[in-house]
Amino acid sequence: MAISLDDLPLRDDLRGRSPYGAPEAKVPVALNVNENTHPIPEDVAHDIVESVARAVLQVNRYPDREFTELRESLAGYLDHGLTAANLWAANGSNEVIQQILQAFGGPGRTILGFQPTYSMHTIIASGTGTTWLDGTRDEGFRISPETVRREIERTDPDIVILCGPNNPTGTPLPIETIEAAYDAARGIVLVDEAYAEFMPSHVPTALTLLEGRPRLLVSRTMSKAFAFAGARVGYLAADPGVVDALRLVRLPYHLSSLTQAAAVAALRHAPEMLAMVDDIKAQRDRIVTTLTELGYEPYETWSNFVLFGGVDDPHGVFEKLLERGIIVRDLSIPGHLRVSAGTEAETTAFLDAMRDIRLGA
Numbered sequence: 555m556a557i558s559l560d561d562l563p564l565r566d567d568l569r570g571r572s573p574y575g576a577p578e579a580k581v582p583v584a585l586n587v588n589e590n591t592h593p594i595p596e597d598v599a600h601d602i603v604e605s606v607a608r609a610v611l612q613v614n615r616y617p618d619r620e621f622t623e624l625r626e627s628l629a630g631y632l633d634h635g636l637t638a639a640n641l642w643a644a645n646g647s648n649e650v651i652q653q654i655l656q657a658f659g660g661p662g663r664t665i666l667g668f669q670p671t672y673s674m675h676t677i678i679a680s681g682t683g684t685t686w687l688d689g690t691r692d693e694g695f696r697i698s699p700e701t702v703r704r705e706i707e708r709t710d711p712d713i714v715i716l717c718g719p720n721n722p723t724g725t726p727l728p729i730e731t732i733e734a735a736y737d738a739a740r741g742i743v744l745v746d747e748a749y750a751e752f753m754p755s756h757v758p759t760a761l762t763l764l765e766g767r768p769r770l771l772v773s774r775t776m777s778k779a780f781a782f783a784g785a786r787v788g789y790l791a792a793d794p795g796v797v798d799a800l801r802l803v804r805l806p807y808h809l810s811s812l813t814q815a816a817a818v819a820a821l822r823h824a825p826e827m828l829a830m831v832d833d834i835k836a837q838r839d840r841i842v843t844t845l846t847e848l849g850y851e852p853y854e855t856w857s858n859f860v861l862f863g864g865v866d867d868p869h870g871v872f873e874k875l876l877e878r879g880i881i882v883r884d885l886s887i888p889g890h891l892r893v894s895a896g897t898e899a900e901t902t903a904f905l906d907a908m909r910d911i912r913l914g915a
């Protein structure tokens with residue numbers, strides 16, 4: 555028998571809150587949490603295992619608290635003139651974001667975000683006691699430079715968090731909007747770039763703005779493009795002073811030696827790990843084209859998933875897909891569902907099912 559939350563001396567500000575809730579369904583075609591559904595290449599897997607095996611032989615010792623080799627590897631991967639001093643990492647970018655809010659947010663401080671956005675942003679705000687302020691987006695979930703400036707002036711937040719491309723909508727975040735946010739804000743501007751590798755390759759990311767902007771923070775993850783969600787590796791690029799601030803709040807040795815070894819090995823194979831990104835982008839574009847033909851209303855997306863409207867009964871369509879062994883995401887946005895781009899076969903299974911459902915088959 556478990557005691558109910560109501561009967562526990564829980565923090566008052568956590569009462570009535572819900573935990574992160576993406577269903578963990580074991581179905582043949584899982585397109586609900588924006589994973590990279592392509593397994594990593596087997597020879598890369600073997601190299602990672604060898605590196606982890608070597609780390610296991612020293613697991614009696616605490617890991618490198620500064621994870622220097624990993625930070626050097628991440629700097630090499632990101633390029634843009636960044637060095638290890640600009641890099642930080644944690645167990646998923648969620649932990650990175652939590653550390654940022656621990657250092658720069660907290661009780662008495664505020665964070666401005668723009669919903670609908672990644673649900674963990676509000677959950678991390680509440681967990682760290684940071685007050686969430688809701689910004690208003692433009693038509694089609696966009697955020698123009700004028701809008702971001704207006705919302706920052708209206709709310710005067712300690713932290714601004716922008717998600718580009720945005721989850722769950724896929725919406726591009728213009729570089730001009732990030733610049734405008736930085737100029738208007740007095741505090742930290744954090745850009746969550748979990749899907750950066752799925753952007754058009756010629757488009758500049760927030761990394762290009764880091765030079766000379768010490769309050770700008772860019773978080774990334776190995777969970778999506780790198781097909782490394784299970785390993786839990788997220789990271790941050792920012793001014794070295796920001797990295798110093800995160801050292802004040804992180805738990806010592808927060809990145810295990812096994813995680814560090816696995817991530818360094820994976821980064822050695824970055825081109826092979828990222829080989830599927832082009833295919834995923836092609837499947838994403840096929841989803842947009844086909845759903846449009848079927849009369850749905852997909853949004854422009856620069857990520858590895860598609861949000862689409864024009865769904866009369868999202869819950870009913872979700873259930874019909876599930877009957878066919880396919881899971882997508884029902885985000886409770888009226889008339890909408892979200893689907894991750896899978897392998898060609900998974901994507902075909904989804905699109906065939908959507909055609910059948912549209913035709914009432």
Ligand SMILES: *Cc1c(COP(=O)(O)O)cnc(C)c1O
Binds near residue numbers: 647649
């Ligand atoms: C998936 C996702 C993340 C990744 O979180 P990890 O903790 O690195 O797995 C971060 N931000 C957004 C917007 C995401 O969609």
